Amino acid sequence: MINVTKTFLPPQEAYQAILKQAWDTGWLTNRGVLVQELETKLKGYLGVDNLIAMTNGTLPLQIAIKALQLQGDIITTPFSYVATTSSIVWEGCMPVFVDIHPDYLTIDESKIEAAITPKTTAILATHVFGNPCHVEAIQAIADTYNLKVIYDAAHGFGVRYKGQSVFNYGDVSTCSFHATKLFHTGEGGALFCKSELRDAMYYHHNFGHDGPDVFRSLGINAKMSELQAAMGLAVLPYVDTIVKERQEAVQYYQALVDALPLKTMQLREDTVWNYSYYPVIFENETQLMQVKRALEQKDIYPRRYFYPSLNQLPYVKGGNCPISETVASRIMCLPLWAGITKSNIKTICNIIKTSM
Numbered sequence: 402m403i404n405v406t407k408t409f410l411p412p413q414e415a416y417q418a419i420l421k422q423a424w425d426t427g428w429l430t431n432r433g434v435l436v437q438e439l440e441t442k443l444k445g446y447l448g449v450d451n452l453i454a455m456t457n458g459t460l461p462l463q464i465a466i467k468a469l470q471l472q473g474d475i476i477t478t479p480f481s482y483v484a485t486t487s488s489i490v491w492e493g494c495m496p497v498f499v500d501i502h503p504d505y506l507t508i509d510e511s512k513i514e515a516a517i518t519p520k521t522t523a524i525l526a527t528h529v530f531g532n533p534c535h536v537e538a539i540q541a542i543a544d545t546y547n548l549k550v551i552y553d554a555a556h557g558f559g560v561r562y563k564g565q566s567v568f569n570y571g572d573v574s575t576c577s578f579h580a581t582k583l584f585h586t587g588e589g590g591a592l593f594c595k596s597e598l599r600d601a602m603y604y605h606h607n608f609g610h611d612g613p614d615v616f617r618s619l620g621i622n623a624k625m626s627e628l629q630a631a632m633g634l635a636v637l638p639y640v641d642t643i644v645k646e647r648q649e650a651v652q653y654y655q656a657l658v659d660a661l662p663l664k665t666m667q668l669r670e671d672t673v674w675n676y677s678y679y680p681v682i683f684e685n686e687t688q689l690m691q692v693k694r695a696l697e698q699k700d701i702y703p704r705r706y707f708y709p710s711l712n713q714l715p716y717v718k719g720g721n722c723p724i725s726e727t728v729a730s731r732i733m734c735l736p737l738w739a740g741i742t743k744s745n746i747k748t749i750c751n752i753i754k755t756s757m
């Protein structure tokens with residue numbers, strides 16, 4: 402079976418050697434030495450100042466909305482994983498969808514201003530597939546209208562834009578360390594923010610505790626465990642290799658896909674990408690379904706990332722986003738992981754070619 406992704410597993414002995422520290426201390430929770438070590442190493446690796454490890458990549462979005470005290474309308478992208486929209490709704494705010502750019506697949510910054518009303522408090526956009534949003538234009542709009550900016554950077558691990566981590570843009574950024582993501586801790590995630598926001602985010606992720614008996618603010622439990630951190634510490638030494646192997650796979654895909662009538666995502670200029678996904682866009686949904694079925698018959702399982710367009714979720718008043726809707730109906734991510742073979746890729750592209 403060939404799946405859309407395959408979780409990178411570090412050598413089991415390496416994981417166990419790290420876990421031994423937890424056994425030695427008897428400490429599995431509440432920001433022990435492993436979580437702190439992972440945070441320190443990630444800050445160094447990524448080049449970020451403020452990073453809080455969390456138990457998944459969704460709670461940091463909700464905590465960002467809560468801690469920034471956002472209310473009313475939040476402008477967001479319809480082309481992302483459902484967590485981007487559900488976090489807004491879960492926190493009692495209203496998602497206002499602005500359509501995406503047809504080539505970059507990120508929110509179309511030129512359409513944001515028209516969607517701003519007196520009720521707008523923030524912009525929450527996704528660096529989808531690790532492709533950065535037009536962060537300068539978005540920041541300029543946010544400054545003009547006094548809005549907060551949150552980036553769902555779930556796919557952004559290791560991505561650099563204009564010479565620095567993509568996590569450094571916006572008031573807050575979040576990442577997912579889910580097992581399907583490029584760097585993972587099984588389940589896990591992180592929040593990145595400006596220094597002046599760090600305390601608010603920190604207290605919100607740990608029940609508001611400021612010492613055992615003092616509560617500084619409302620909070621929830623989003624703490625990463627020592628077991629998760631141990632996986633992260635075991636995976637981190639391999640991240641550069643993971644990215645390099647994915648790069649080789651993407652380049653091989655690209656060479657074969659170039660000969661097919663498929664569209665691919667345009668990477669934003671000045672981006673050092675992480676090769677986290679390989680999405681291809683078909684001419685129409687019928688063609689996509691035809692190819693998907695042909696692949697599935699050969700035990701190959703691509704994924705419709707991201708479908709449906711989030712403005713069509715049953716619990717939002719989404720309006721129309723024609724570009725996102727058409728892209729969502731025609732896009733599919735091809736299998737990609739560190740170590741996928743050229744022969745796998747050749748087989749996949751041949752099936753696509755013959756079933757289109």
Ligand SMILES: *Cc1c(COP(=O)(O)O)cnc(C)c1O
Pocket residue numbers: 457458459460481482484485527553555556576577578579588589590
């Ligand atoms: C994976 C993902 C999330 C959620 O991350 P979890 O760690 O699974 O909670 C949020 N946003 C996007 C765009 C994602 O792909």
